[in-house]
Every structure is written in C-alpha cells, then in structure tokens.
Amino acid sequence: MIKPTPLVILLAVLLLLTGTEAAAQTDTVTYQISISQKNVKIAGKESKGMTINGNIPGPTLRFPEGGYAVIYVKNEMNVETSVHWHGLLLPNFQDGVPYLTTPPIEPGKTLKYEFALRHAGTYWYHSHTGLQEQSGVYGSIVIEPKEKTLDYARDFVVVLSDWTYEKPKNVLKNLKRGLEIYDIQKGTSTPLGMVIARGALGAQLNFWRQRMEGADIADIYYPAFLTNGQPVQEYPEFTPGEKVRLRIINAAASSQFWLTFGGEEPLLVAADGLDVMPVQRNKTFIAVAETYDFIVTIPQNGKMEVRATVQDGSGQTSAFFGQGNTLSAPDVPRPDKVAMMQQMAGMKMKMGAPASKFNPGKEEPVEMMNKWGMQMEGEMGMGQMGGMNHDPANVGLMQKGRKDGMSVSKDSLATSKTSHANMSHQGGNRQANKMEMEKAGEKMKMDSVSASGMDHGMHTAPMRKSATNPGMPMAGKSQESSEQGMSGMGMFDEYNYDYLKSPEKTDFPTGKPVKEMVLNLTGNMVRYIWSLNGVPLNEADKIKINKGEVTRITLNNLTMMHHPMHLHGHFFRVINGNGEYSPLKHTVNVAPMQKVVIEFDANEYGDWFFHCHVLYHMDAGMARVFSYGTPRDERLERYPLSILTNKSNHFFTWGVVDAASHMAELNLVSSNIRNQFVLNAEYGWNKNLEAEFTYGRFLYDYLSVFGGVNVENEEDNSLDEIQPTAIVGFRYLTPYLFNLDVRIDNKLRPQISLAREVLVFPRTFLFGEFEYQADFGWVKDTREGNISSGKGYTKEIVWRVGSEYLISKTFSLMANYDNRFGAGGGLTVRF
Numbered sequence: 001m002i003k004p005t006p007l008v009i010l011l012a013v014l015l016l017l018t019g020t021e022a023a024a025q026t027d028t029v030t031y032q033i034s035i036s037q038k039n040v041k042i043a044g045k046e047s048k049g050m051t052i053n054g055n056i057p058g059p060t061l062r063f064p065e066g067g068y069a070v071i072y073v074k075n076e077m078n079v080e081t082s083v084h085w086h087g088l089l090l091p092n093f094q095d096g097v098p099y100l101t102t103p104p105i106e107p108g109k110t111l112k113y114e115f116a117l118r119h120a121g122t123y124w125y126h127s128h129t130g131l132q133e134q135s136g137v138y139g140s141i142v143i144e145p146k147e148k149t150l151d152y153a154r155d156f157v158v159v160l161s162d163w164t165y166e167k168p169k170n171v172l173k174n175l176k177r178g179l180e181i182y183d184i185q186k187g188t189s190t191p192l193g194m195v196i197a198r199g200a201l202g203a204q205l206n207f208w209r210q211r212m213e214g215a216d217i218a219d220i221y222y223p224a225f226l227t228n229g230q231p232v233q234e235y236p237e238f239t240p241g242e243k244v245r246l247r248i249i250n251a252a253a254s255s256q257f258w259l260t261f262g263g264e265e266p267l268l269v270a271a272d273g274l275d276v277m278p279v280q281r282n283k284t285f286i287a288v289a290e291t292y293d294f295i296v297t298i299p300q301n302g303k304m305e306v307r308a309t310v311q312d313g314s315g316q317t318s319a320f321f322g323q324g325n326t327l328s329a330p331d332v333p334r335p336d337k338v339a340m341m342q343q344m345a346g347m348k349m350k351m352g353a354p355a356s357k358f359n360p361g362k363e364e365p366v367e368m369m370n371k372w373g374m375q376m377e378g379e380m381g382m383g384q385m386g387g388m389n390h391d392p393a394n395v396g397l398m399q400k401g402r403k404d405g406m407s408v409s410k411d412s413l414a415t416s417k418t419s420h421a422n423m424s425h426q427g428g429n430r431q432a433n434k435m436e437m438e439k440a441g442e443k444m445k446m447d448s449v450s451a452s453g454m455d456h457g458m459h460t461a462p463m464r465k466s467a468t469n470p471g472m473p474m475a476g477k478s479q480e481s482s483e484q485g486m487s488g489m490g491m492f493d494e495y496n497y498d499y500l501k502s503p504e505k506t507d508f509p510t511g512k513p514v515k516e517m518v519l520n521l522t523g524n525m526v527r528y529i530w531s532l533n534g535v536p537l538n539e540a541d542k543i544k545i546n547k548g549e550v551t552r553i554t555l556n557n558l559t560m561m562h563h564p565m566h567l568h569g570h571f572f573r574v575i576n577g578n579g580e581y582s583p584l585k586h587t588v589n590v591a592p593m594q595k596v597v598i599e600f601d602a603n604e605y606g607d608w609f610f611h612c613h614v615l616y617h618m619d620a621g622m623a624r625v626f627s628y629g630t631p632r633d634e635r636l637e638r639y640p641l642s643i644l645t646n647k648s649n650h651f652f653t654w655g656v657v658d659a660a661s662h663m664a665e666l667n668l669v670s671s672n673i674r675n676q677f678v679l680n681a682e683y684g685w686n687k688n689l690e691a692e693f694t695y696g697r698f699l700y701d702y703l704s705v706f707g708g709v710n711v712e713n714e715e716d717n718s719l720d721e722i723q724p725t726a727i728v729g730f731r732y733l734t735p736y737l738f739n740l741d742v743r744i745d746n747k748l749r750p751q752i753s754l755a756r757e758v759l760v761f762p763r764t765f766l767f768g769e770f771e772y773q774a775d776f777g778w779v780k781d782t783r784e785g786n787i788s789s790g791k792g793y794t795k796e797i798v799w800r801v802g803s804e805y806l807i808s809k810t811f812s813l814m815a816n817y818d819n820r821f822g823a824g825g826g827l828t829v830r831f
Contacts, residue, residue, distance in 0.1 A: 027067035033058060035083075035105075035127070035137055036076035043224035043231050047165045050077065050127075050135040056229050057159045057251065058125070058139025065120040065146045071113045073105055080104040080129060081137065083113070084568070086289060087123040087273050087586045088141070090115035092606030093633050095568055097128045099644040100607055100625065103636065104129060120145035121273025122247035122291045124159070130647070131168035133615055134253040142247060143273075150269055150278075152295050155245040156235070158319060160286070160308050162222040162255040172616055174809065175219055175528040176652045176671070179830070181809045184763055185221040186314040190214045190337050191759045198338045203345035208736045210351040211702065215340040216525060216560045217312040219616060220254055225310055225317040233319040240300045240322065245269070247293050248306075250286045253615040256311040256562055256589070259284045259292070262327035263304035266294040268499070272585040274571070277501040282330065285311075285495060287564035287589035289613035298322045305329040311562070349374055349593060353558040355524035355621070356673055357534035358700040365518035365533045372520075372558045374593050495562070495591035497576045500583035506573050507580040508601060514550045515602075517543070521590060521612070521622065523559040524701045526733065528620055529673055530612065536621025536673055538649040543610075543626050545602045552599040557590040563617065564589045567626070568608045572600035587613060605630045607641075621648035621673070649673050655831050658814060661685075662824030674698045678706075684821035689713055689722065702733040710745065748778040763806045767816075771798040804828060 033052050040049040040056055052058025063069050075081045082104055084096035094115045098104035105111045120143045127137035140157045164171060174181065183189040195204045207214055227233045238244060246266075250257060265280040270293035278295075286292055286308070298304065303322035306329065310316060313334030320326065353372035357363075523530040532540070545551050555565055564587050571584040575597040590596045611623030625641075653670040668679040674697060681691035694708030707728045713721050729743025729751075739755040753771040760766050773796040802816025815825035 027064060028070055029061075029063050029067055030070040030072075031059075031061055032072045032074070033083075033139075034074040034076050035081050037078075040136065042163050042226065042229065045165060045223075048135075050081075050132055050137045052137060052139050056136035056138075057161065058137070060140045060142055060157050061125070062142045062144065063117050064144050065117055067117045069113070069115055069117055072110055073113065074110040075105040075107055078107050080106050081127055081132060082129045083125050083137075084128040085113070085115075085123070085125050085141065086566070087121070087291070088115070089118045089569065089571070092569065092604065092608070093635065095608070096125075097568065097609045097644070099636070099639045099641055100609055101568075101633075101636075103639050117143050119143065119273065121270060122157070122249065122293055123273050124249045124251055124289075124291065126251065128609075131172065131253070131615060131619060133251075134162075134164065134168040134171075138251040140247070140249055140251075149275075150245070150295065152243040152245040154242075155247055157228075158246055158248045158306065159226075159228050160248065160250045160252060160255075160257055160317065161226045161229075162220075162252040162310075163224040163226055164220065164222055168253075168615075171220055172528075172619060173652045173654060175616060175620075177654045177669070178526055178528070179809065180213075180759060181806060182219065182221040184806060186218075186312065187762075188217065188312050188314060188337065189759060189762060190341070191761050191764075193761050195338060195341075198342075200338050200342050203338075203342040205736075206345040207341060207351075211526065211733060211735060211737060212351050212560065213525070213737070215337045215344065217335060217337065218255065218310065218314070219561075219614075222255065222310075222315065225252075225255060225257075225308065225315045227306075227308065227317045227319045231317050234303075235319060235321050236303070236323045238298045238321045240298055242298045243295055244298065244321065245293055245295050246306065247291065248286065249291045250288055252288050254288065254617075256285065256287050256564070257308035258311065258332045259286055259294075260307050260309065260329035260332060261294070261296060261304065262306070262329045263299045263302075264297050266296045269293050269295055271500050271583060272571075272587060274584050275503055276583055277503055277581075279499055279501075281499060283332070283494075285589070287562065287587065287613075288615075289564050289566050289587045290585075290589070296321070299324075299327055301325070302327045311335075344593075347374065351558075351560065351593075353520065353522050354534045354701045355522045355527075355529040355531045356536060356539075356698065356701055360535045360539040363533045363535060365520055368520050368522075368533060368558070369518055369554075369556045373556060492591040492594055495589060495594070497574050497583060497585075497588075498578065500574070500576065500585075501578040502581045502583050505580045506582055506584055508550050508599075512550050513548070514552055514599075515546060516552045516554070518554045518556060519624075521555060521557045521559055521563050521565075523561065523617070523622070525560075526737075527671075527701065528616075529701070530617040530620045530622035532622060532624055536648050537623045538621065538646050538673065540624055540645075542607065543624050544629060545626050547602050547605070547628055549602050550599055551602050552597065555588070555590045555596045555598065557592055557594055560592045561614075561617075562589055562591055563622065564613045565610065566613045567598075567600070567610045569604055570600045570608065572598040574598055602628070604628060606633070619648060623648070651675075657829045657831075658826065659829070660814065660816070660824045660826030663818060663821040676704065676706075678708075684818070686821060687713075688820055692727065694727070696731065703730060704732075705730045706743075746779075747775070749773055749775045765804045765806070767800075767802055767804065769798075769800045772796075773798075 035050060035052055037048065037050055038054065039046050040051065049056055061071070073083050080098070082096050082098040082102065092101050094113050095101040096113070123141040123143065125139055125141055126133045138161065140159055142155065142157065180189060192204065195201060224231050248259065260283050265282050267278050268276065268281045268284065269278050270276060272291055284292060296304065298321055302324040303320045304327045305318050305320050307316055307318045309332040350372050353368060519532045520534070521532060522534045529536060557563060566587040571586055573582045574585050574588050575582050588596055588598055605628050607625050607627045609623065610626050611618045649672045651670050651672045655666070655668040658665040663682060663684045666681045670677045676696040676698065678694050678696065683689050690712035692708055692710040694706045696704040696706035698704040709724055710727050711722050711724045725745040725747060727743050727745045729741065732740045734740050737756065741753040744750045751771065751773040753769065755769040757765050757767040775794045777792055798820060800816055800818040802814060804812045804814045806812050810830055812828035814828045817823040
C-alpha cells in the first residue's frame with residue numbers, strides 16, 4: 001500500500017476547499033446599487049428626490065432561498081445614508097440601522113452588505129437615516145422558494161408609497177407646530193360648524209375635555225399616492241386566464257391602505273413574506289411596512305384593477321392588469337370622523353395619556369394601561385388578560401429575582417420563571433367584554449367577540465365559507481363595516497389578523513420560560529411627540545431580553561392613530577383566534593385604543609430596533625432598542641448610539657408675523673421635547689410696545705415652567721420709558737384646550753392669561769385672548785421712590801378677539817380687535 005505524502009495530502013485539501021468555495025459561489029447573487037439625489041417627475045410634477053439606481057422605487061433584488069446575498073451600496077449624495085433589509089433574518093451587523101447595528105454610509109463611500117438567505121418571501125429595503133425613506137429610498141426584495149407549492153404562472157411586485165413635494169423635514173416641522181393645514185388640504189378636518197350641524201357638540205366637548213381635537217386617522221397631506229412610482233400604472237402584457245402572484249409591499253412613509261380588487265376574488269397566500277393558509281379576501285388593510293401576496297386571475301374579458309385606497313379616504317392609487325374594459329375594484333367609503341367621534345364619546349374611554357411623562361426614569365406600564373384607554377371591566381386589568389398574571393406586586397418580585405447582574409429595563413415587566421404552559425390563550429373573558437361594550441353603548445359588530453382565541457382588546461371576525469367554493473374561507477367583506485353605522489371604518493372590528501392562519505403550528509414548547517412586558521403606545525398630537533410608556537426614545541433605556549426565553553409583549557395603543565410596530569431581525573407570533581396556528585409576522589398594526597399580543601423566541605444576539613413604522617412617529621420618539629446584552633461590535637466604536645437615540649430630540653424652529661392695519665406681532669419658537677425658547681413682540685400704531693423672551697422646561701406634555709425677561713412701555717406714545725422686568729411662571733394646556741399662562745414679575749405683580757383657537761369652518765379660525773395683571777403696590781417704583789402704582793391696588797386687563805382665514809401653509813388673512821390698539825386686519829405670514 002502506497003502511503004500519501006504530505007504534499008499530496010495538502011494538494012487534496014486545497015482542491016477540496018476550492019471545490020467547496022466554488023459550489024458556494026454558484027448560489028451567491030451580487031448587486032450594486034447607488035443612492036443619489038436628482039429631480040424626479042412624479043404625478044406630472046418635478047421635484048427633488050432620492051433615487052436608487054436613478055429610480056423610485058429602487059430595483060427589485062431577487063435571490064434564491066438558501067443562497068447568499070452580496071450587495072454593494074454606494075452613497076452618491078452629500079449626506080450620509082443607510083439601507084435596512086426589512087423583514088430579513090440576518091447577522092446583527094448587516095441589519096442596516098446606522099449607529100445601532102451598522103455604520104452609516106458616508107458621502108462618496110460604498111458599504112458592502114452580505115448575508116445568507118434563510119427564508120423565502122416578499123420583503124423590501126429602505127433607508128433608515130432620518131426621513132430619507134419619504135424622499136424615495138426604498139425598493140423590493142423577492143426570495144424565490146426552493147420548492148414552488150402554489151399554482152401561478154409568474155409573480156409581479158407592486159410597491160405602494162406616498163409622495164410629498166415638501167421637504168420631509170418641513171413636514172415634521174409643520175406637525176410639531178400644530179398647524180392644522182394638512183387636514184384642511186385633505187378635506188378631512190371636522191370644523192365646529194360641521195360638528196354642530198351633525199348634532200355632535202357633546203362628543204366634541206368630550207374630546208376637548210380630554211385635550212383631543214377630534215378623531216385622528218392620518219397626519220399628513222399627500223398630493224399623490226403611488227404604485228411602482230406613479231399614481232396609475234397599466235400592465236397590458238398579462239394574458240386572459242393567467243394566474244399571477246402579486247407581491248404587494250406598503251413602502252409608504254405614513255399611509256395605510258385598503259386593498260381592493262376587480263374581477264375574481266383574489267387568494268391571499270402570504271403575509272410579511274411567510275406563507276399563510278390561503279383565504280379569499282377582496283378587502284384587506286395593509287399597514288405601513290407590511291407585505292401581502294395575492295394570487296389573482298387575469299380576466300378573460302377586460303382588465304382588472306388593483307386599488308389601494310388610503311385609510312382616511314383622501315386619495316388612492318391603482319394598477320390595471322390585462323386589456324379591454326376595466327373591471328373596477330370595489331370602492332371603500334370615506335371614514336366619517338364626526339360619527340367616529342360620537343361613537344367613541346359613548347364608550348368608557350380615557351384619552352390623553354402622556355407622551356413625555358413627568359418622571360421618565362420611573363415607568364409604570366401596567367398602571368398606565370389600567371388608567372388610560374378603553375375602560376371595560378373584566379378586560380383592562382392585566383391579571384384578567386388571557387390568564388396571564390401581571391399584578392404589579394408580582395412584577396416587583398419578578399424584578400428582584402434577577403441574577404444576571406444587569407438592571408431590568410423600565411419596560412421589562414417579566415420573569416424567567418414563568419411557565420409557557422400556564423399562559424392561557426383561550427379568551428375566557430369574551431362574554432364579559434361583550435356585556436361591558438353593550439353597557440358602554442358600543443355599536444361594534446358583536447358576533448366577532450364570541451370568536452375563539454385570545455382576547456386582548458382586538459375585535460375579531462370569524463371566517464366564512466365562500467358560497468362559490470365551500471372549501472375556501474372568505475373574510476373581510478367591505479359591507480360588514482357599513483352595517484355598523486360607521487361607513488368605511490367599522491370602528492376597529494376590521495383591524496385584526498384573524499384571517500391569517502399559519503400552515504404550521506407556531507407555538508413554543510411547553511415549559512419554555514416566558515418574559516412578559518407591556519408597551520403602551522403613547523402620543524401627543526398637540527406637540528407631536530410619540531413614545532412608548534410615555535417615554536420618547538431619547539429618554540429611554542434599552543429593553544433587556546434574554547436568549548432562550550420567549551418574549552411576550554402586550555402592545556396597548558393609547559392613541560387615536562394606528563401604529564404598525566416593526567421588530568428588526570425577528571419574526572413574532574401575532575396571537576389571534578387561530579391559537580397555536582397564529583401567524584408569524586415582522587410588522588403588526590395596533591389599532592386605536594386596542595391591544596395586540598406578540599411573542600417571539602429570543603434566539604439572536606446584539607441590539608435590535610423596535611419602532612412604529614409611521615416614519616414621522618418613529619422620528620418623533622416612538623421607538624426602543626431591544627438588547628441581548630452582548631458586547632457591541634468593535635466596528636461601531638466611532639459611531640455612538642446616542643446619535644440615533646437623540647434624533648427624536650432635535651430642535652425645530654418656526655415663526656409667525658402678523659402685519660395688520662393697527663398692530664404688528666412677531667412670535668418665534670424653538671423647541672424640542674423638553675425645552676422651549678419663545679420670543680414674542682407686539683407693536684401698536686399708538687406706539688405701545690411689548691416684547692418678551694422666555695425659556696421653558698416641559699415637566700410633561702401639558703405643563704412647563706419658564707423664566708425670562710419682559711420689556712414694555714406702560715403708557716401710549718412713551719417709547720422712551722421702556723421698562724424691563726424679570727418674569728417666572730408656568731404654562732399649562734387645560735382640559736378643553738385652553739392655553740393657561742400664570743406668572744409673576746420682579747415687581748411682584750401676578751398675571752394670568754387664557755387663550756383659545758377654534759376651527760369653526762373648513763379654513764376659518766376664531767381666536768380669543770384674555771390677560772389680567774394685578775399690582776398690589778408691594779414693590780417701590782425706583783424711579784420716583786414711591787409705591788409702584790401710587791395706589792394700594794391697580795389692575796390691567798388686555799383682551800383680543802379675532803378670526804383668521806387660512807390661504808395656505810404660509811399665508812392667512814386675519815382681523816381682530818385689541819382693547820389697546822383697536823380694530824384692524826391684515827396678513828399673517830408663517831415661516
């Protein structure tokens with residue numbers, strides 16, 4: 001027998017390694033993409049955008065399941081950028097969140113992303129830097145399955161999005177300043193005149209009492225909603241009878257859509273990339289960042305419309321497949337916000353939970369959940385939710401039992417000793433909840449409440465069998481909501497996931513330790529702050545999760561808006577009526593004043609982002625970092641996490657100038673979450689001048705303390721006698737939305753003022769201000785050596801009433817009467 005020499009062995013090993021590498025390379029797919037700024041023409045109008053390979057949306061990146069992706073991203077802009085691979089399970093460093101998992105891509109630089117493709121499905125990618133996603137930095141991903149199990153001829157990607165011709169930063173500034181122009185532009189405002197005409201004044205007062213203007217649905221006015229980059233797309237190349245898998249992605253910055261289809265009923269086959277049990281469903285709500293796959297059949301005669309109608313009814317976008325006469329998609333009625341307000345006023349609902357609480361270092365999520373939101377006996381207490389014990393006393397014991405040497409985050413109300421087997425998902429309180437809802441005057445569809453499965457405040461609708469195909473379930477008929485007297489909205493009974501059922505069991509092994517936590521979704525529309533448990537991202541700790549445990553989260557929405565919550569790097573179970581077959585998703589929509597429970601196997605490492613995928617909500621603070629407590633990647637040493645977490649705390653500055661026939665006024669504000677600088681100056685044509693500069697510190701949403709200096713001449717035509725005074729006080733937004741200002745100056749003169757503004761007609765506001773100052777003569781007038789007023793007590797009363805008509809975001813016509821300056825009118829300019 002001839003023994004191989006060491007040289008022969010070495011050559012054999014090299015050949016083996018080379019062969020293995022060559023085999024691996026055959027499954028590698030490489031892309032090179034570049035991000036640049038350029039003028040784009042969308043909806044017939046040219047504006048500045050951010051493109052991927054010159055287009056909006058970017059190219060579809062296709063890969064084989066089980067293969068390997070290599071993607072070179074070049075930044076051709078003069079600002080940094082990033083790319084997040086939404087929904088993909090990949091190494092932490094490749095996730096693409098700048099300053100958290102991955103370095104930003106600096107101007108002129110190229111970053112290489114590479115990762116194994118562990119699962120098939122429809123996904124997407126987008127910038128995670130600032131508000132760049134709104135400007136066009138997004139595209140689609142398709143991972144082809146190893147084995148095709150569904151019947152269709154080909155697939156086609158449909159990317160939905162929204163478009164504004166404004167700079168996204170200016171959009172956020174308009175939201176921060178509380179300007180109502182977007183609702184006015186959309187035609188979705190509810191002025192007082194309309195409310196009174198509809199007999200809803202009582203409901204409006206109920207909302208005002210809770211510091212809410214009305215029922216909010218969407219924040220922003222968009223002049224265009226897009227399908228693959230344009231409002232309308234035609235695809236005549238599809239042939240009659242052809243079965244097509246439509247991979248639909250909602251890549252909008254802040255718009256949620258209702259999907260409807262012309263022609264035959266579509267077959268929903270996948271959600272967030274993963275297969276679900278096929279279900280015929282013509283009306284489906286697709287939240288921001290979700291993906292749904294439908295198999296459709298091209299009509300034998302005509303072309304079918306696939307329509308996405310924005311949730312508040314302010315617009316739509318359509319794609320047409322095939323040729324011939326149009327088979328239109330069903331209409332989705334526009335929500336009736338006044339009727340919504342009336343119905344909500346009849347419920348036991350407490351709104352106005354703080355978005356920036358008094359003591360952010362002390363979070364009390366269970367107490368917050370029990371205090372705010374839907375107040376229905378038998379449901380709100382955490383101890384009554386599906387058999388889970390969330391008693392605050394037990395929470396304290398859980399926290400004391402930690403042995404890993406790491407402090408428990410303020411949200412992690414959990415224990416490693418909880419047995420998964422003890423967690424009931426059988427919804428034993430549904431009948432009690434039904435009775436309570438009836439007591440509250442709720443008119444929601446009640447047969448949904450008796451559906452089996454876990455009840456956490458989501459109202460579920462049972463699946464029905466199709467009349468045309470008894471073996472195929474159907475769900476989500478649009479007429480169901482209108483039967484409830486809430487045309488197009490159906491309150492919240494349509495916003496659930498009971499139509500999604502996993503083809504395989506998704507529950508976890510019995511006895512696996514479970515860590516539970518509550519995350520209340522909180523927001524303040526007046527100052528446009530969004531947060532979790534009343535704590536914005538910049539004030540929050542990381543949420544510690546432990547590898548090997550099941551992490552279960554109750555998402556409790558205490559706001560009047562929908563929040564699509566996305567967890568990076570994981571799929572989670574969305575607990576619904578399908579129990580152990582509950583679907584897996586990476587993004588879950590939480591409807592207003594509702595709860596959703598999600599859970600996932602903590603089997604990763606590193607830090608992962610969790611946030612609302614409404615872009616402006618995330619940027620305003622509704623986000624957290626989930627941490628496995630593992631060491632930070634050394635490649636991030638030059639990129640501190642604080643740059644990411646402080647983005648929600650940037651200062652925004654805005655101003656208003658009133659130029660009228662009898663007076664002029666300037667108001668400048670610069671504000672972030674806790675701090676505010678205000679400069680105000682008034683000058684009357686009678687040469688009466690008053691100006692003041694203050695710094696304020698917000699203790700929580702509605703209360704700030706301030707100090708500053710005021711200068712004024714106290715007599716007409718006396719500019720040479722201007723007197724400065726120091727002032728301290730507090731400002732408070734009262735119930736019914738009055739702005740209260742209480743102060744005292746260094747002459748010990750107390751002053752109180754109230755101001756209010758009301759939208760009475762679609763573009764017309766009425767406003768009023770009242771100011772009362774008392775002088776008790778407690779401080780001597782140093783100019784004359786006498787008591788300041790010369791009397792024991794004097795007072796000064798200033799008041800103003802007027803109206804304003806909004807022409808645009810920038811200009812208004814105004815008229816008012818001021819008891820110092822008289823009556824007049826003029827122009828208001830905002831900047």
